[in-house]
Amino acid sequence: MAILRDEWLDLARKVDWEFRYVDDRDVFPEELSGSPWLPRSAWKDWNESYRTSYREYVANQRAKDESVRSVRDALDKVRLVEGLDRGWLQLVKFHNGAFVLAEYAAVPSELRMARFGRDAAWRTMATLGALDEIRHTQVQLLVGHDLLRLDENFDWTHRAYHTNEWVMIAARHLFDDMFVAASAIDTAIQLNFVFETGFTNLQFMALAAMADKADHHAFEKALASIQTDESRHAQIGHPVLRTLIENGGKDRAQFLVDKMWWRCWRAFLATTGTAMEYLTPLRARDRSFKEFMQEWVVDQFVKNLEEFELDRPWFWDLFLEEIEFAHHSLQLGMYLYRTTLWFDEPVPDAAERQWLQSNYPHWEEVYGPMWDRFDRAWEAEGEAGTIAYALPALCNLCQLPTVFLRPGRNTACTLERDGRKYLFCSEPCRWIFEREPERFADHRSVVDRIVAGQAPGKLIDLHEWMGLGASDHKGKDLRRGLEPWRFVPVPKG
Amino acid sequence: MRIYLFGYLDDDFYGRVVLTPAEHTVADLAQQLVSWAPVTCRGALFVTNEAGAVLDPAATLDAAGLRNGDIFTVATAGEE
Ligand SMILES: [Fe+2]
Numbered sequence: 001m002a003i004l005r006d007e008w009l010d011l012a013r014k015v016d017w018e019f020r021y022v023d024d025r026d027v028f029p030e031e032l033s034g035s036p037w038l039p040r041s042a043w044k045d046w047n048e049s050y051r052t053s054y055r056e057y058v059a060n061q062r063a064k065d066e067s068v069r070s071v072r073d074a075l076d077k078v079r080l081v082e083g084l085d086r087g088w089l090q091l092v093k094f095h096n097g098a099f100v101l102a103e104y105a106a107v108p109s110e111l112r113m114a115r116f117g118r119d120a121a122w123r124t125m126a127t128l129g130a131l132d133e134i135r136h137t138q139v140q141l142l143v144g145h146d147l148l149r150l151d152e153n154f155d156w157t158h159r160a161y162h163t164n165e166w167v168m169i170a171a172r173h174l175f176d177d178m179f180v181a182a183s184a185i186d187t188a189i190q191l192n193f194v195f196e197t198g199f200t201n202l203q204f205m206a207l208a209a210m211a212d213k214a215d216h217h218a219f220e221k222a223l224a225s226i227q228t229d230e231s232r233h234a235q236i237g238h239p240v241l242r243t244l245i246e247n248g249g250k251d252r253a254q255f256l257v258d259k260m261w262w263r264c265w266r267a268f269l270a271t272t273g274t275a276m277e278y279l280t281p282l283r284a285r286d287r288s289f290k291e292f293m294q295e296w297v298v299d300q301f302v303k304n305l306e307e308f309e310l311d312r313p314w315f316w317d318l319f320l321e322e323i324e325f326a327h328h329s330l331q332l333g334m335y336l337y338r339t340t341l342w343f344d345e346p347v348p349d350a351a352e353r354q355w356l357q358s359n360y361p362h363w364e365e366v367y368g369p370m371w372d373r374f375d376r377a378w379e380a381e382g383e384a385g386t387i388a389y390a391l392p393a394l395c396n397l398c399q400l401p402t403v404f405l406r407p408g409r410n411t412a413c414t415l416e417r418d419g420r421k422y423l424f425c426s427e428p429c430r431w432i433f434e435r436e437p438e439r440f441a442d443h444r445s446v447v448d449r450i451v452a453g454q455a456p457g458k459l460i461d462l463h464e465w466m467g468l469g470a471s472d473h474k475g476k477d478l479r480r481g482l483e484p485w486r487f488v489p490v491p492k493g
Numbered sequence: 494m495r496i497y498l499f500g501y502l503d504d505d506f507y508g509r510v511v512l513t514p515a516e517h518t519v520a521d522l523a524q525q526l527v528s529w530a531p532v533t534c535r536g537a538l539f540v541t542n543e544a545g546a547v548l549d550p551a552a553t554l555d556a557a558g559l560r561n562g563d564i565f566t567v568a569t570a571g572e573e
Pocket residue numbers: 103106132133136226230
């Protein structure tokens with residue numbers, strides 16, 4: 001007689017036992033399981049709605065992989081990549097470098113929850129989560145690999161995470177804080193609840209919709225299939241948060257949510273915000289980054305906060321002010337320092353400027369004159385007049401350049417601790433640092449390393465140090481390309 | 494002795510690292526930052542520290558209290 005799914009599933013996924021010869025605190029030490037450390041009874045109602053069995057998991061994942069592969073196989077090798085918009089290719093290169101190996105870094109974090117999570121169903125779910133993240137790495141490496149024939153810099157899909165390129169130092173700093181160096185509880189709230197429930201929709205669903213319109217179907221299918229996994233294992237976050245709140249851990253929960261919201265916002269404005277509005281072909285844009293943020297991220301997040309009776313982060317007004325401006329300011333910096341990126345950046349053309357103005361009513365007035373200066377500098381001095389030679393001041397928390405919220409409105413600030421002065425792009429970055437200084441104080445930004453003599457101060461050597469040795473590997477102006485003198489080897493010595 | 498500071502031009506969009514001798518004056522510092530800017534600044538330059546106090550242009554950086562890692566802002570009277 002067959003046993004029905006509903007009769008065995010809950011028993012199987014909640015299988016757990018008590019230890020006679022060792023204490024729960026030794027099996028689940030606080031450093032790894034997380035704070036506050038709650039008694040076993042506090043976790044007994046932990047549940048999530050997917051309730052996937054391993055057998056179902058394997059069947060589903062196989063079908064997902066097949067759907068990606070069938071799209072890829074349906075196109076012959078040439079049609080897979082030819083005709084893709086040049087700006088779009090830069091976006092894919094940017095996305096691949098910044099995110100693909102972070103998926104791989106998430107594998108041991110899911111496994112940490114699979115071992116040190118306090119409930120059996122949580123551990124079951126995290127085991128599937130670890131398998132998910134392996135798949136996400138592999139499917140995106142495949143997409144990157146297919147693009148190598150077009151542009152060898154697509155090897156940054158794999159390489160970026162292992163370099164000292166400044167965007168990647170910022171990415172690693174974020175992901176280390178979010179899940180690599182985090183307990184099971186902190187990972188569940190920071191990675192599953194804030195990052196995956198809150199933000200990855202934007203990276204995977206919004207970009208997938210754009211990829212469809214940009215005719216990059218292999219990328220589209222890969223992203224969409226990844227997000228179906230993310231929305232499943234992201235379910236780990238809710239019951240962990242609920243358990244914490246119901247057992248006296250509300251302050252800790254609020255702190256982790258606020259901190260990670262700000263950090264994710266910083267990361268997404270720098271990557272998704274700039275890429276969506278400066279690298280995506282106009283035909284592929286049906287909404288602005290601001291609108292995506294509002295509809296897909298902010299509204300959902302506010303609902304989630306209300307559900308848990310958590311407050312909006314204290315910096316909410318600053319965040320709302322930034323949505324209109326911050327990624328446009330950062331884009332100017334990305335263009336100015338494009339030789340330190342592994343992808344190219346454009347000066348927006350007339351049609352793109354019109355689009356920006358129609359979506360951001362202050363854009364032309366605030367940013368128009370700054371881009372005009374680049375155009376004039378190109379005419380007067382060529383490429384050399386459009387590249388920065390001074391080092392940008394970097395935030396000691398998010399590691400991004402301390403760009404003004406908008407020109408004329410500077411939010412940078414400092415903090416002194418143990419005789420060292422720290423610079424921050426904004427009050428929330430300083431606040432995060434101040435809450436856990438021992439966690440962040442020893443890290444050195446690229447600028448700190450240069451000042452301390454640990455990284456070269458000369459731009460040409462710094463490129464090499466960041467992994468961008470060869471001239472044609474460095475980012476360039478997307479439409480104007482490189483000036484011929486760049487290919488003349490630099491004399492050593 | 495050289496010190497490093499973080500300089501912000503009032504109407505610009507990001508901060509720059511400035512390495513400079515501590516014996517230089519506040520006016521020298523303002524000129525150094527402005528020379529990197531994409532615009533030509535005209536007229537008087539006002540330098541303020543992080544707290545917003547206006548610094549004496551004739552003072553040395555040391556006398557003006559600027560130390561490693563400090564922020565300063567240069568406000569310009571106008572641009573070309
Ligand atoms: Fe993932």
